[in-house]
Every structure is written in structure tokens, then in C-alpha cells.
Amino acid sequence: MSRRRSRHDSVRKTTTTPDLSARIDLHCHSTASDGTLTPAQLVRAGAAAGLTVMAITDHDTTGGWAEAEAARPTGLTLVRGAELSCIWHGAPGWPIALHLLAYLFDPAEPVLAGKLARLRENRARRGERIVDNLRADGVPISWDEVAGYAAGGSVGRPHIAQALIRAGLVATTAEAFASEWLGARYLVPKEDLDVFDALRGIRAAGGVAVFAHPRASKRGRVVSDELIEALADEGLFGLEADHEDHSPAERAQIRALAERLGLAVTGSSDFHGTHKTVALGAFLTAPETFEKLVSAATGVPVLG
Structure with a gap:
């Protein structure tokens, strides 16, 4: 067994028995960023879709947390998170943009809170x-x-x-989003976090980090295995494999890489309401993986 696998397994111990019937969607957006449902509508829609666990992961903000918490239906477990806009400067040619899903971090931790505030500004x-x-x-x-x-x-x-x-x-x-509009002609670059700084910030705030849609080649350039290996050494928890923007071959590649590095594998809808055609619960995370994620976090608890 490799040194990397042993270290990650020791971090992810859990003492609870997972509910194998749970339906878990760990990547959902509300109007707090670029979704079309308010946080309250989002959690109600999650329950109506048969989810038992869902995460609110708006871009670079925790602004929807309070409303989602207040409206959480009985029987639905809420995971508070965010999707952080990151960049990797180590690629040849030009930097590559990527996203980290940050779960169960302390929103009051000053370093990460400051990074998120700058991104929103x-x-x-x-x-x-x-x-x-x-x-x-x-x-x-x-x-x-x-x-x-x-x-x-x-x-x-x-x-x-x-x-x-x-x-x-x-x-x-x-x-x-086509090239004649917001895809190119009127596109203005945005500021992103260095991916290693973002990962360290998530961990310092007691959170758990998962690389969102890491092989979504239809979106553009993707990062190398070497970057993911380096992130694993810095404490990355997992890779999001089951996602609408991954082909079956890309999902298989991610699972093989995660197995080699001792990383968890998640699945999520990346729901945005009417901005995307994918439905809540279209892709799910295994209950045993979710239990390990919760066990690894020290920032804030799940609600439910």
C-alpha cells in the first residue's frame, strides 16, 4: 500500500454506519450565485426529487446558507459548501481554470472568508x-x-x-454564452484563486475539498494527472467523477486515478435550475463516501 493511500485513509475514518438507501447530490446552485432557484426553493426541490442529502455549493459564496438552513425540509440533510473559482499556473502555454468544491468549512475563518470576499468583489x-x-x-x-x-x-x-x-x-x-456574446466578444477575464492556496484555505477552515468535473474536456483544457497528484499530497479529499460533462471514458479515467491516489469519488448533478437541463439527483455520491467526507470535516456539521 502506498504512502499516499495510507495517509488519506487514516484521515477519513468514520464510526457511523452509512444509510445505503440515501440519495446524495453534492453539487447544487441557487440564486446566491448562478442558479435559478432561491436557496429555499432549492432545498424544497431537492426533497421533492427524492434526495435525502444535498449540498448547496454556490460559486465563491456562502450567501445562500442561511435561507437554505431555514427552509430545509424535514428528512433532508443539508451540506453547506461552495464552489471555488481556481486557477493552475503550472500548465504549459497559459493557466487552466478549475473549480474546487469546498464542504463543511467554517465561514468565519478569516483567511478563506477574505479570499471569497475578494472573488465576489x-x-x-x-x-x-x-x-x-x-x-x-x-x-x-x-x-x-x-x-x-x-x-x-x-x-x-x-x-x-x-x-x-x-x-x-x-x-x-x-x-x-456563444462566442458572439458572453463566450468571447464580451468576455471579461475574472480573478481566480491559485488552486493550492484555495485547497490550503479550505483545509485551514476545517473543510473538505473535492475537485469538480476534473476531466470535462468539452469545457476546454483539463489539468494533468501530475497536478491532481500534487493536490492529493496537499490533502485533496476526492474527485467528482459522475457528472454530465464527463463521458463514460472520462469517468473511468477519474475512477482509476482516484483509486491509484487513494482519493474518494463523488457524483453530483451540478444543478443550476433552468440554466442547465440536468435534473437534481441525475448523478449521486455513494453513502459510504459521504460518511467519510463528513468524518473528515471539522468546520461546520451537516444539518439534519
């Missing part, structure tokens, strides 16, 4: 620049409208897409 400035550029070309949208779609949450391109749809310029979010 950058998202807002970026959104305003995109809107300004669109308006300069005569597109009839406003920043107040876009910010209103975010409802006090983290502003993203999907909110600008909603304004373009309202204006009758595109029919869908996917069309708004």
Missing part, C-alpha cells in the same frame, strides 16, 4: 464591465437589472444572459 466589477461594454454597443440592458437577477448573491454571466434573453437578443443561456 471581482465578480461584481467584472459583471459591470461586461454590461458597460454591451451598453456601449447599444444593447438595452442595465446593471441594476442584472444585479436584480442575482438577488443579492454573487453576480455571474448567467445573470447577464437573463438580461439578454429579456431583451430578445438570445433565446437561451447557452446561446448567450
Whole structure:
């Protein structure tokens, strides 16, 4: 048994017996970032979809936690988390963007909280620049409208897409993300966290980190196995394998890599409401993996 596998197994011990009938979706978004359901609507929809465990993982924010907690239906376990926007500078050519799912971290831990605040501020400035550029070309949208779609949450391109749809310029979010709109012509780069700094911040806040959709080649360039090995050495908990943007071959690759490195494997819908066609619970995490994740976290408990 390798040194890496032994170290991770020792961290992930659990003393509870997992509920093998649990239906667990660990990657869901609300209007606190770029979903179309409010946090309250999200947890109710999760229960209606037959989930017994779900995570709220809005981009770079914990802003939906309180509403989700207050509205959590009886019988639904809520995992509080966030999806962190990261970047790896070690790739040849140019950096690669990636996402880390952070679970059960202490939102009051000052270092990670500060990193998330800076990301949200950058998202807002970026959104305003995109809107300004669109308006300069005569597109009839406003920043107040876009910010209103975010409802006090983290502003993203999907909110600008909603304004373009309202204006009758595109029919869908996917069309708004095409190259002639937000995909290239009006794209403004956003600030991301160095992936190693982000991982250390999650762990320092008592959280557990899972690499989101690591082989989603349809989204663009993907990172090397060497980066994932280095992240495993820094305490990465797992890899998200079962995801709509992974082909069967990519899922198999992730499982093989996770097995070699002693990492957990998760599955999740990455639900965004009407911004995506995937349904809640389309992909699930095994109950025994979830129990290990909970055991590894020291930031905040699950609710339920």
C-alpha cells in the first residue's frame, strides 16, 4: 500500500454506519450565485426529487446558507459548501481554470472568508464591465437589472444572459454564452484563486475539498494527472467523477486515478435550475463516501 493511500485513509475514518438507501447530490446552485432557484426553493426541490442529502455549493459564496438552513425540509440533510473559482499556473502555454468544491468549512475563518470576499468583489466589477461594454454597443440592458437577477448573491454571466434573453437578443443561456456574446466578444477575464492556496484555505477552515468535473474536456483544457497528484499530497479529499460533462471514458479515467491516489469519488448533478437541463439527483455520491467526507470535516456539521 502506498504512502499516499495510507495517509488519506487514516484521515477519513468514520464510526457511523452509512444509510445505503440515501440519495446524495453534492453539487447544487441557487440564486446566491448562478442558479435559478432561491436557496429555499432549492432545498424544497431537492426533497421533492427524492434526495435525502444535498449540498448547496454556490460559486465563491456562502450567501445562500442561511435561507437554505431555514427552509430545509424535514428528512433532508443539508451540506453547506461552495464552489471555488481556481486557477493552475503550472500548465504549459497559459493557466487552466478549475473549480474546487469546498464542504463543511467554517465561514468565519478569516483567511478563506477574505479570499471569497475578494472573488465576489471581482465578480461584481467584472459583471459591470461586461454590461458597460454591451451598453456601449447599444444593447438595452442595465446593471441594476442584472444585479436584480442575482438577488443579492454573487453576480455571474448567467445573470447577464437573463438580461439578454429579456431583451430578445438570445433565446437561451447557452446561446448567450456563444462566442458572439458572453463566450468571447464580451468576455471579461475574472480573478481566480491559485488552486493550492484555495485547497490550503479550505483545509485551514476545517473543510473538505473535492475537485469538480476534473476531466470535462468539452469545457476546454483539463489539468494533468501530475497536478491532481500534487493536490492529493496537499490533502485533496476526492474527485467528482459522475457528472454530465464527463463521458463514460472520462469517468473511468477519474475512477482509476482516484483509486491509484487513494482519493474518494463523488457524483453530483451540478444543478443550476433552468440554466442547465440536468435534473437534481441525475448523478449521486455513494453513502459510504459521504460518511467519510463528513468524518473528515471539522468546520461546520451537516444539518439534519
